[in-house]
Amino acid sequence: MASEDLFKKIIAHAKEYGFIFPSSEIYDGLGAVYDYGQNGVELKNNIKNYWWSAMVKLNEEIVGLDSAIFMHPTVWKASGHVNAFNDPLIDNKDSKKRYRADVLIEDHRAKIQAKIDKEVEKAKAKFGDTFDEAQFLATNQRVLENQAKIDALNKRFVSALETDNLEELKQIIIDCEIVCPISGSKNWTDVRQFNLMFDTKIGSLSDDANVIYLRPETAQGIFVNYLNVQKTGRMKIPFGIAQIGKAFRNEIVARQFIFRMREFEQMEMQYFVKPGDEMHWYEKWKATRMKWHKALGLGENKYRFHNHDKLAHYANAAADVEFEFPFGFKELEGIHSRTDFDLKNHQEFSGKKLQYFDNEANESYVPYVVETSIGLDRMFLAVLSSAYFEETLTKEDGTTDQRVVLRIPPQLAPVKVAVLPLMKKDGLPEMAREIMKELQFDFNCQYEEKDTIGRRYRRHDAIGTPFCITIDHQSLEDKTVTIRYRDTMEQERVEIKKLPEIIDGLVSFKNLLKKL
Ligand code: ATP
Numbered sequence: 001m002a003s004e005d006l007f008k009k010i011i012a013h014a015k016e017y018g019f020i021f022p023s024s025e026i027y028d029g030l031g032a033v034y035d036y037g038q039n040g041v042e043l044k045n046n047i048k049n050y051w052w053s054a055m056v057k058l059n060e061e062i063v064g065l066d067s068a069i070f071m072h073p074t075v076w077k078a079s080g081h082v083n084a085f086n087d088p089l090i091d092n093k094d095s096k097k098r099y100r101a102d103v104l105i106e107d108h109r110a111k112i113q114a115k116i117d118k119e120v121e122k123a124k125a126k127f128g129d130t131f132d133e134a135q136f137l138a139t140n141q142r143v144l145e146n147q148a149k150i151d152a153l154n155k156r157f158v159s160a161l162e163t164d165n166l167e168e169l170k171q172i173i174i175d176c177e178i179v180c181p182i183s184g185s186k187n188w189t190d191v192r193q194f195n196l197m198f199d200t201k202i203g204s205l206s207d208d209a210n211v212i213y214l215r216p217e218t219a220q221g222i223f224v225n226y227l228n229v230q231k232t233g234r235m236k237i238p239f240g241i242a243q244i245g246k247a248f249r250n251e252i253v254a255r256q257f258i259f260r261m262r263e264f265e266q267m268e269m270q271y272f273v274k275p276g277d278e279m280h281w282y283e284k285w286k287a288t289r290m291k292w293h294k295a296l297g298l299g300e301n302k303y304r305f306h307n308h309d310k311l312a313h314y315a316n317a318a319a320d321v322e323f324e325f326p327f328g329f330k331e332l333e334g335i336h337s338r339t340d341f342d343l344k345n346h347q348e349f350s351g352k353k354l355q356y357f358d359n360e361a362n363e364s365y366v367p368y369v370v371e372t373s374i375g376l377d378r379m380f381l382a383v384l385s386s387a388y389f390e391e392t393l394t395k396e397d398g399t400t401d402q403r404v405v406l407r408i409p410p411q412l413a414p415v416k417v418a419v420l421p422l423m424k425k426d427g428l429p430e431m432a433r434e435i436m437k438e439l440q441f442d443f444n445c446q447y448e449e450k451d452t453i454g455r456r457y458r459r460h461d462a463i464g465t466p467f468c469i470t471i472d473h474q475s476l477e478d479k480t481v482t483i484r485y486r487d488t489m490e491q492e493r494v495e496i497k498k499l500p501e502i503i504d505g506l507v508s509f510k511n512l513l514k515k516l
Contacts, residue, residue, distance in 0.1 A: 007326035010388050011257050013404065017463050019043065019384065019414075020258060032254030032262040039463050040380070042414030042444060044265075047379050048244055050411065051267045053513055054292050055242040062240035062269065063233055067221025069246055073212050075220050076197065078349035079342055080314065085216060086193040088169055089252045095183035100252050101169045101191045105157055108176050109150055110328065116146050161310040166191040196249040198262075214248035219371060221245070222270045223342045226367075227354060230272075237356060237367055238281065240271040244376065256327065258377040265376035272367040274358065275340065281370045282317050282337040288516075289321060289335060289372050295515040296409045298386040304329060314341040321374075323382045332382055333374035340366040383408060387464060393489075406464030407487055410506040416443040417503055418460045422472040424449050432471045435481070435496060443503055461486060467503055 014020040018037035022029035036044055056064050076082050088101040119142055124131050137143055153176065160168035170191045179186055198214040215221065222241045229241055244267045254260050273281045286305065293303055301324070308318040315336045323332040343366045347354040355364040387406040394400050410416070419436040421428035429449055439445050446465070448456050453470060460468055468484040475481050475496070483502065484491045494502060505511070 003326045003328075006388070007257075007385070009390075010326065010385050013388065013462070014040070014384060019463075032251060032260060034258055034261060034377075039414040043383065043408065043412055044376065044380055046412040046414070047376060047383065048267065050296075050509065050512065051292075051374070051376075051379075052242065052244065053509055054516055055240070055269050058513060058516065059240065061235070061238065062242055062271075063229060063235070065222055065225060065229060065241050065243045066245065067218070067225060067243065069215050069248075070202065070212055071215060071220060071224070074349050075224060075346070076213050078345040079220050079223075080345070081197055081213075081216060082195075085197055086195050087252055088166055088191045089194045090170065090173065090191045091189040092180035092183055092185060093187040093189060094185040095180050097180060097182050098252055099180075101166075101173060102157075102161065103253065104178050105153070105169070105172055105176070108178050109153055109157075112146050112150050112153075116143050119143050158310060164193075166193065194250075194252055196251065198248050198250050215246075216249050217247050217373070218243050218245045218266045218268045219270060219373065220342070222268070223346055223369075226270070226272060226343070227356075230356065237358060238271060238273045238277070240269050242267075242269040244268075258381050259325065259327075259330065261377055266373055267376055267379075268371060268373045270338075271370045271372075272356070273370060274361075275365055275368045278337045278339070278368040278370055279317065282335065285370055285372050286319060286335050289333060289374075291516055293321060293323075293332075295512060296383075296412075298382065298409070299324075302382075302386060303332075306331070312336065314338045323378075325381065326385050332378050333372065336371050336373070338369040338371055340368050342369065343367065383412060403458055403461050405461040405486065408464035409512075410466040411509050411512050413464045413466050413507070414444065415446045415460070415463060415465045416467065416507045417445045418456065418465050418468045419445055419447045420453060420456050420468055420470050421449050422453060422470055426473065427476060428471050428473070431475060435469065435471065435499070439499065439503070442500060443507065457484065457489075466506055469499065 017039060019040035021035045021037055023033035023035050024030050052064070055062050089098055090101045090104070091098050119140060120133060120136065123136050123140070124133070137147075153172070156168065156172055159165070160172065167190075170188065173188060174186065177186065197216050199211050200214065201210045202212045203210050222243055226241065229235060230239070244265065246263060247266045248263050251260050251262055254262060258264075271281055271285065290303065290305075294300060304322050306320045306322050308315075308320070311318055316339050317337040319335050320331040321333040321335070322329040343354045347366065354366060356367050357364045384406070387408045389405050389407060391403050391405060392400050393403060417439055419432050419439070421432040432447065432449075436445050436447050446460075448459070450456075457468055464486070466486045468486075470482045470484065472482070479496050480493050481496055481499070482491045483494050483499070
């Protein structure tokens with residue numbers, strides 16, 4: 001299936017099955033804002049739980065925080081966001097569509113890279129086991145030409161970004177003959193800077209002094225509280241503070257469903273370290289976070305690191321964990337070595353000392369910070385898009401049937417168990433209710449008695465329920481039920497009393513967290 005079609009199907013499926021709705025849909029929606037439905041909120045909570053447990057529960061030196069969305073406006077001057085939290089935008093005069101200039105160039109570069117990848121694939125298929133990829137990349141004429149194009153483009157691009165040279169960004173777009181995907185024309189405006197922060201007013205007066213911002217990242221709430229936490233929690237460096245919360249950005253281009261939203265959620269952890277130790281911790285957190293991702297089993301090859309071309313105004317090293325979404329490899333999480341940029345600036349702007357006294361070294365210093373920052377909604381999309389499968393099943397009589405199944409990791413699945421009486425009579429519903437009553441203390445269960453059993457299975461496949469339990473007449477006699485497994489569709493007869501153990505084996509976070 002073409003990846004564009006797949007993406008459309010996933011979006012439609014997310015709506016049809018109560019995962020994600022466009023915000024204010026009855027008023028035709030609001031750009032890049034979404035609501036999570038009854039299944040979406042469960043999946044989202046489970047992702048949060050996995051992250052929070054891995055950070056706060058499993059690390060003695062990491063604690064949580066929940067800071068406010070509104071902050072003193074000077075916070076955003078100190079952090080650099082008022083002056084530097086900009087994206088370069090460009091409009092196509094024919095389609096009137098707005099783009100991020102840097103994204104247009106990156107997409108162009110990805111197209112050249114795709115040509116190289118295609119050559120490699122072709123050669124691999126041709127030469128089989130004897131294929132030497134490194135040698136091919138170093139000698140094939142077409143690959144070399146394309147690689148030279150990428151290198152030349154990178155050089156100009158990085159330098160333009162580093163010097164905020166907007167004319168040069170436009171020139172690159174012209175020289176690369178980049179066209180608007182909608183109008184197909186090269187009729188571009190100049191590139192302008194656009195600040196991504198939303199502002200609003202606090203209090204009843206409406207002069208400028210009362211302008212405040214909706215936070216564009218959760219991190220600053222951690223920075224301004226770091227000494228509160230350190231002192232009250234008697235934390236010793238290195239230590240971390242973790243937070244999950246909403247962030248807001250007035251994104252220029254917002255066409256990729258929940259990948260790029262104007263209101264979204266971040267899961268961030270700031271790790272405070274001794275100056276000089278930051279590279280050690282940066283590497284450590286890169287590895288730790290990759291392990292967290294891979295433990296979920298969404299696919300080993302779906303992840304890669306991408307080192308930043310242009311470092312943000314606060315960083316001395318930065319990498320993204322990229323995930324293969326239906327529209328290609330894109331940033332899922334950022335790992336940044338932020339130096340002492342934020343704390344030093346807050347110290348300067350607030351006039352308050354933000355130093356830590358290191359007992360062992362007997363000295364005071366402003367700590368350095370390594371952060372891990374993942375978008376909860378992007379993680380949701382990663383899970384959802386890698387879980388979506390359309391399958392053709394051959395039935396016993398030789399006819400075929402279709403099913404859509406979400407192979408969501410069982411620990412994250414919105415509903416863990418469907419409890420299904422085979423018929424609506426003979427005491428089967430009553431027995432099913434009893435089983436449900438027992439299981440629902442530990443697992444999110446759903447009771448369903450309407451429709452044929454096959455249709456009920458399909459509905460639960462479509463929301464990713466790992467287990468369906470069917471109660472039939474035999475259950476009344478010998479206290480057994482059939483349990484059906486989502487992925488294999490295998491069914492087995494088990495004793496009711498064994499259910500908690502079987503279910504727990506697959507859905508418990510403990511087994512997942514033990515892999516970390
Ligand atoms: P991008 O380059 O895609 O705009 P970014 O580099 O600006 O992202 P960060 O500032 O590093 O992103 O934010 C950390 C994480 O927050 C990102 O890795 C991403 O998962 C998430 N995130 C950022 N912007 C958005 C958004 N508009 N919608 C959803 N998630 C977002």
